[in-house]
Amino acid sequence: MRKCVQTFGLYCMSVLFIAFVFILWLLYSITSFLLLLRPEELWVRGEQCSLLEARLFPVLHPRGGTVGLEGGVGWLLGGPGCLQRWREAWRVSLREVLSLTHQEAELQWREELLFLVGRRRMTDALRSHTDICLLPCFRAAVQGGQQGVLLETLDSIAAGSVEPRVEQGAQLGVAARCLSCIADVLVCMAQGKGGLRSGPAANEAWSSAYFLLEGGNLKGGVYALAAQRQHWLSRPDLLVRAARHYEGAGQVLLRQAVMSSQRFISIGQGKAPPIGEWQEVECPARLDLAGGWSDTPPIAFEHGGSVTNVSVKVDGKRPIGARARRIMKSHLLLVSYSGGLGSGASTEIVCESLDDLKDYCQPHAPGALLKAVCVCSGLVSLSSQDPLGHQLMQRWGSGVELHSWSELPTGSGLGTSSILAGALLAAIYRCTGRTYDTDSLIHAVLYLEQILTTGGGWQDQVGGLVGGVKVGRSKASLPLQVEVECLNLPPEFVVSLEQHLLLVYTGKTRLARNLLQDVVRSWYSRLPSMVHNAQQLVSNSEECARACSDGSLSRLGQCLDCSWQQKKLMAPGCEPASVRTMMEALRPLVLGQSLAGAGGGGFLYLLTQDPLQQETVLQVLRNTP
Numbered sequence: 001m002r003k004c005v006q007t008f009g010l011y012c013m014s015v016l017f018i019a020f021v022f023i024l025w026l027l028y029s030i031t032s033f034l035l036l037l038r039p040e041e042l043w044v045r046g047e048q049c050s051l052l053e054a055r056l057f058p059v060l061h062p063r064g065g066t067v068g069l070e071g072g073v074g075w076l077l078g079g080p081g082c083l084q085r086w087r088e089a090w091r092v093s094l095r096e097v098l099s100l101t102h103q104e105a106e107l108q109w110r111e112e113l114l115f116l117v118g119r120r121r122m123t124d125a126l127r128s129h130t131d132i133c134l135l136p137c138f139r140a141a142v143q144g145g146q147q148g149v150l151l152e153t154l155d156s157i158a159a160g161s162v163e164p165r166v167e168q169g170a171q172l173g174v175a176a177r178c179l180s181c182i183a184d185v186l187v188c189m190a191q192g193k194g195g196l197r198s199g200p201a202a203n204e205a206w207s208s209a210y211f212l213l214e215g216g217n218l219k220g221g222v223y224a225l226a227a228q229r230q231h232w233l234s235r236p237d238l239l240v241r242a243a244r245h246y247e248g249a250g251q252v253l254l255r256q257a258v259m260s261s262q263r264f265i266s267i268g269q270g271k272a273p274p275i276g277e278w279q280e281v282e283c284p285a286r287l288d289l290a291g292g293w294s295d296t297p298p299i300a301f302e303h304g305g306s307v308t309n310v311s312v313k314v315d316g317k318r319p320i321g322a323r324a325r326r327i328m329k330s331h332l333l334l335v336s337y338s339g340g341l342g343s344g345a346s347t348e349i350v351c352e353s354l355d356d357l358k359d360y361c362q363p364h365a366p367g368a369l370l371k372a373v374c375v376c377s378g379l380v381s382l383s384s385q386d387p388l389g390h391q392l393m394q395r396w397g398s399g400v401e402l403h404s405w406s407e408l409p410t411g412s413g414l415g416t417s418s419i420l421a422g423a424l425l426a427a428i429y430r431c432t433g434r435t436y437d438t439d440s441l442i443h444a445v446l447y448l449e450q451i452l453t454t455g456g457g458w459q460d461q462v463g464g465l466v467g468g469v470k471v472g473r474s475k476a477s478l479p480l481q482v483e484v485e486c487l488n489l490p491p492e493f494v495v496s497l498e499q500h501l502l503l504v505y506t507g508k509t510r511l512a513r514n515l516l517q518d519v520v521r522s523w524y525s526r527l528p529s530m531v532h533n534a535q536q537l538v539s540n541s542e543e544c545a546r547a548c549s550d551g552s553l554s555r556l557g558q559c560l561d562c563s564w565q566q567k568k569l570m571a572p573g574c575e576p577a578s579v580r581t582m583m584e585a586l587r588p589l590v591l592g593q594s595l596a597g598a599g600g601g602g603f604l605y606l607l608t609q610d611p612l613q614q615e616t617v618l619q620v621l622r623n624t625p
Contacts, residue, residue, distance in 0.1 A: 041087065057097065058089035115146045119153050126157050126174055126181070129302055129476075133526045134181060135188075142188045151185060151226070154178050159222040170478050172257040173298060175218060179225070179250035180524035183243035186229075190243075194236030198517060201248035203241070205231070213252045225249055247521070254520075255450040258297045260479035264443040267378075272326065272433030275398050279430035280323040281423040284311040285414035286463020287501075287596055287605050289548075289556070290563040291541025293570045294534060295457030295472065296516065297480065299523055303534050304476035306541040308487075308548070308559075309463040312414075314503065319407040320419045320464065324427035326398035330389035332357075332380075334370040337405035354380070354388050363454050369417070370402055373424040376448045379432065396432050411509035413595060413602025415460030421445045422465045441465055442482055455516055458482045460597075471545045485545075493551035499611035500553060500591070504621070506579050508601030515571040515598050533569045540566065557591025557607045564594035574599030585624040589613060 042054040058067045067089060118137050125132040141150045158178035160171050187197055206228055213221035225246065232242035273279065286309050294305035313319075321341060327333065332351040337343050349367040351357055357380065360371035374380055379400060380391050392399050404424055408416050422445045429436050436444075445461040462472040462484055470486045489497075522530045540562050547555035568575055574595070582604065583593055589608055596603045606617065 052095050053093050055091040055093045055096075057094070058086055058091050060090040061085065062088060062090075111144060115141060115144060115149075119150060123153065123157055126178060129174075131303075131526050131531045133528055133531075135184060135525055135527075138181070138185045138188050142185065147185060147189055151182060151229070154182050154185070155222055155226045158182075159219040171218070172253050172260075173302065173478055175222065176250045176253040176257060176298065177302075177524050179222075179246050179253065180521065182229075183246040183250070184525060186239045186243040186246065189233070190236040190239040194238075194240035197240060197243060197247075197521075199241075199244050201241075201244040203245065206245045206249075210249060210252060213249055213256075216256075218253075221249070247517075250524070251453075251455070254297055255453065255455070257301070257478055258480055259447055259450045261443045261481065262447050263479055264481055265440045265447065266437070267429065267440060268435035270433045270435050272396065273431060275326045275328060277431075278323045278325045279427050280321065281426045281430075282318040282321040283419045283423050283464045284313050284318050284467070285320065285408060285412070285416070286310065286419065286460060287312055287414070287503075288459055288463065288563075289469075289541075290544035290559045291537050292459060292563065292567065292597065293457075293519065294537040294541065295459040295474065296519065297455070297457065298520065299534055300457055300474045301478050301480045302476060302523075303531075304538065305457070305459075305474045306471060306538040307457075307459040307462070307473075308469070308471045308541045308544040309459055310469045310497075311463055311467050312501070312503070314408065314414075317407065320405075320416060320423060322402070322404045322420065322423040322427040324400060324402045324424075324431040326396060326431055327401045329399045330393050331399045332374060332388070332392075333399070333401040334367045334374075335401070335403045336367060336370060337403070339405065340407045341403070341405045343405070352388065354382055354384075357382060357388075361451055361453055363452055368452065369421060370404060370424065372448055372452050373421065373428060374400075374402070376444065376451055377425055377428045379428055400428070400431065402428065409505065409509075409602075411600075411602050412505075413597030413599070415463055415597065417454070418445055418449065418456065418460030419464030421448050422461045438465055439482075439484070442484070446480070446482070469548050471541065487545060487549050489548055490551040493548070493553075496551075496553060496611070497556075500608050500613075502606045502608060502614060502617060503596075504582070504586075504604040504606065504617065506576075506582065506595070506601055506604050508576050508579060515574060515600060519571055529569065533566055537563075537566050537570075553607065554591055560592030560594045560605075560607055564599075567594070567599050571598060571600075576601060579604065581624060582621065585620055586617065589617065589620065 039049065042056070043049050047053050061067055118141065121132075122134055122137055124130070125134065138150070141147055155178075158175040160175070183197075206225070209221050209224035209228055212224055229242055229246075232238040288307055288309045291305065291307035292309075294300065294303070295307050296305075299305060319340075323341075334349040334351065336347050338345040338347075347366060349356075349370070351371070351374075357371050357375060359365035360368055360375050362368055365371075375382060379396075380388060384391055386394070389399075402424065404420055406416050406420055408414055422441050425441060425444050425448070426436070442458060442461050442465060445465075446458050449456050458474065458480075459472055462470065462482065466484055466486065468486055469489055470484055472482055472484050474480055474482050519530075523534070540559055544556065544559035544563075547559055579595065579601070586593060586606060589606070589610075591607045591609055593604060593606045595601070596605055608617070610616075
């Protein structure tokens with residue numbers, strides 16, 4: 001850093017020195033030239049003899065016509081015949097030049113031209129998905145009073161008016177980023193006032209615009225947002241609240257873009273099992289070894305994602321599960337256990353009408369995940385005119401009982417909710433006689449989580465629904481498609497990995513939703529540090545896959561450490577102080593370590609230097625305040 005500062009300082013000094021020399025030369029040239037002239041050649045009798053009044057600048061020559069730039073300043077350079085040509089030309093003074101120009105208008109035109117070029121560069125960057133940070137452009141426009149035309153330009157891009165022939169999925173991605181950019185502009189207009197940017201976005205005044213966006217009317221929704229925005233520009237607090245609603249609208253479009261993955265879901269129909277026969281599904285948890293966050297939309301389809309992860313049993317058991325069976329009664333019986341199957345704590349919901357399912361898209365509603373599975377799996381249709389019981393008996397000849405459980409604590413970081421969604425879908429498909437493959441199940445979970453409005457990426461279900469160590473990848477394009485490569489590991493490496501890998505519960509509950517909102521906002525702003533880190537996430541995932549394939553524990557440990565540093569850059573604040581203390585105490589024992597998932601709490605996983613170190617790790621933690 002010091003070397004960079006020294007280099008920059010030398011550069012500035014060089015520029016200043018060159019400018020100083022040029023000014024001295026210019027003054028010398030003018031003075032030398034003036035010494036060759038008579039006063040009457042420069043000033044009219046009675047005029048003040050000053051440089052401002054001196055007729056120094058030739059504009060028209062009797063034989064050569066209009067004097068160009070070269071002739072206009074050539075007299076400063078000297079040369080044969082220079083003085084004679086200067087004397088023959090019609091000349092004007094600097095005062096006359098200034099009187100013939102409108103300086104304020106000229107400067108204003110140049111400023112407007114600068115902002116026009118900036119808006120066109122912004123348009124090109126958004127349409128071509130370029131990783132250019134636009135925040136400096138927004139700040140400059142707001143400082144220059146250009147926020148109105150800037151917002152109108154962003155409206156036009158978001159609505160698809162600039163490039164109407166873009167494929168719908170790609171346009172949704174562009175529009176979502178544009179709405180986030182509008183939120184950035186509004187926050188710039190608030191000038192650091194108005195409160196926190198993160199907060200509720202449920203004001204009734206914006207609901208009509210949201211309704212249009214939810215219904216697929218992109219252009220109408222964008223311009224309805226713009227019309228409502230006009231009422232929120234008068235105070236900083238209103239500007240910040242408007243920014244929140246624009247971010248909320250962007251999330252609507254982001255969900256729709258991700259839901260394009262539905263085309264990769266292929267479900268067949270077979271023979272349903274007998275009534276009363278349970279179809280049970282158990283799944284492992286997952287550890288993201290490297291690349292986590294690169295699977296998160298919009299990074300996953302704007303930059304491309306790669307995550308290497310591993311399926312793990314916890315204390316020798318698959319901790320996540322679901323089961324389903326057909327029942328005689330024509331209703332849905334939904335049971336969720338807070339612990340393992342059959343544990344005392346459970347929540348039971350009976351759905352006897354379609355109204356009982358309508359809160360399926362509200363994540364905090366009782367039984368929301370199980371209800372969403374019933375809707376997204378096609379078990380029932382909320383848009384049908386037929387009542388729930390009639391639909392169940394007509395389609396499946398029975399009602400359905402559905403159970404779910406997880407032995408992992410809330411906020412474990414082990415991918416529980418997504419894996420549980422996959423287990424529930426698989427159980428429903430099996431009990432209704434439908435066939436599916438794992439790829440379809442992965443994309444079905446991705447679709448379901450958009451319906452639930454919980455967002456999130458694809459790596460959790462890849463980790464829990466596909467066994468072993470594998471790499472999941474998605475390309476920088478829409479529709480979002482996930483491809484999974486299972487790694488062929490040396491047998492001795494698998495044994496060694498099981499002896500060196502440990503899970504430690506930190507006692508902290510992680511809050512991924514707040515982290516997710518901050519990461520998505522930073523990505524849409526294309527902060528240079530965020531873009532670089534996203535590139536490094538993918539690179540580290542591919543290196544981690546190579547380390548596993550080569551059977552190298554030491555390289556795998558380096559990838560874990562690197563992944564943790566990248567997670568902290570991606571989501572600052574994801575390392576609680578108590579967790580940092582634990583990791584520092586365990587550092588001498590490990591090849592690498594990281595918090596699972598997004599960080600912030602949950603499980604810490606360690607790759608120990610020596611095998612079978614559980615008791616040693618426990619002893620170190622007991623001795624750590």
